[in-house]
Amino acid sequence: MGDSFAEYLSRFLSYLKAEKNASPYTMRTYSRAINQFFEFLREKKIDSLEGIDKNLWRSYTAYLMGKGAAKRSIACFHSALRSFLTYLKREEILSANPFKNAPSPKLDKRLPNFLTVTETVDLLKSPDLSKPEGQRDRAILELLYAAGLRVSELVNLDLNQIDMSGNEIRVWGKGAKERVVLMGEPAIKALQNYFAEGRRELLQNRKSSAVFVSRYGQRLLPRRIQKILEKYAKRIGKSVHPHTLRHTFATHLLDGGADLRVVQELLGHSQLSTTQIYTHVTQSQARKVYLAAHPLAREGSHANE
Secondary structure (H helix, E strand, O other): OOOHHHHHHHHHHHHHHHHHOOOOOOOHHHHHHHHHOOOOHHHHOOOOHHHHHHHHHEEEHHHHHHHOOOOOHHHHHHHHHHHHHHHHEEEEEEOOOOOOOOOOOOOOOOOOOOHHHHHHHHHHHOOOOOOOOHHHHHHHHHHHHHHOHHHHHOOOHHHHEEEOOOEEEEEEOOHHHHEEEOOEEEEHHHHHHHHHHHHHHHHOOOOOOOOOOEEEEEEOOOHHHHHHHHHHHHOOOOOOHHHHHHHHHHHHHHHHOOOHHHHHHHHOOHHHHHHHHHHHHHHHHHHHHHHHHHHOOOOOOOOOO
């Protein structure tokens, strides 16, 4: 593979970071996907852009399947590659994106995991509030659930983004889009307690604009948030990831009668279809409740007629 391909990838990643505000995770995923495509081109002995045409798509998909890639991974690789080729067209390195309308594997919709109200309350009550880390962790759990934050939004929170009197937080989500999220009284109280005691003890007179800090006074990283959740999830016997509480936030709102477009706005989804997956969750939950509660809903209930 010529040096020009590596140069194109480097320029594309710089574009993602500078213009799309892509996260480090997205950058790694796209880099891996495109390098995988370069490996495929090497095997095909294709060493120029002119050798990439729409007929190569099926062969590339078969190549990924031969590597044991799952449907979801293939779809992710396809998306990254389309974005890369669209960028090359934009830069007039390619005259067209040969894979623009090429199909990806049809994915089965996976319903997001969420906690029941009882499980959520048990999780929120898990931290030891007599310790500074416990006060911090309680505020983290409360915010993830009360505001439906992404973990990237949580770790990047600065003090000036929080309006305690208005029960609001300004966050910047995907694509650097700003939105306002709301907090209930339990989240406000958890933050007030953390700011009054825990955060000051963790900082030990050090200065930081970050809301959530480690015992070394440094901003928490996403991986640390995951570890914190794993710790408390074990206490309630559940598997909980940062996105689980975001899913729980959305599901509980819809269960409580919230309008779908309001939930879309609070989650920061650009497309309503992304939010609609939660209607499937609530419908699925309603079906389980119905089958468990209705005396004539279960199979065999009319057996003696």
